[in-house]
Amino acid sequence: GAVVSQHPSWVICKSGTSVKIECRSLDFQATTMFWYRQFPKQSLMLMATSNEGSKATYEQGVEKDKFLINHASLTLSTLTVTSAHPEDSSFYICSARPGAYEQYFGPGTRLTVT
């Protein structure tokens, strides 16, 4: 299967600071990447669809000014959590498709805001 990486795997930050998470497709190009968030014992929640060279599409209820997404190249998308607060602490996971259908997930980034 295709490989998607994320960095960092975990991060601790103080309330009010910003955190950037990188998502890379290692062996394929991805015009579209997806960002999910998952709270403990809950389902995956799609936050936004990241489109190379254009603006991201955010799901209803997701603040686009708080969760900044940049899809700078066909292999890299970044998610920046701005002015993070403890309630933003979660497991953030990106994914991408090498083709039209199968979607592969990165290993995830665990964010803790203190």
Add this chain to the structure above:
Amino acid sequence: QKEVEQNSGPLSVPEGAIASLNCTYSDRVSQSFFWYRQYSGKSPELIMSIYSNGDKEDGRFTAQLNKASQYVSLLIRDSQPSDSATYLCAVLLTGTASKLTFGTGTRLQVTL
């Protein structure tokens, strides 16, 4: 009605038995179906994809699709303790701008 439904479980099966995981979906026109495995604290891992009616086998896993009944299932033969995880059914629904819709997952426990 939820778009993709799964029994949350837990589904408990003894080691060596067949585990049967089920999923129903609401969109009659959907064409692409996936099963992911998610261990606790980890991200989902794609284990099966199926696009046509019938069975698709890959090692100990068999995916079954019945579009007329809007039903997709995953069978795990010779279940092992390492199969204990949450299994997510995902459907590429029509008209959703290529976004996967996930069920809430079924937690499988394989007991010794």
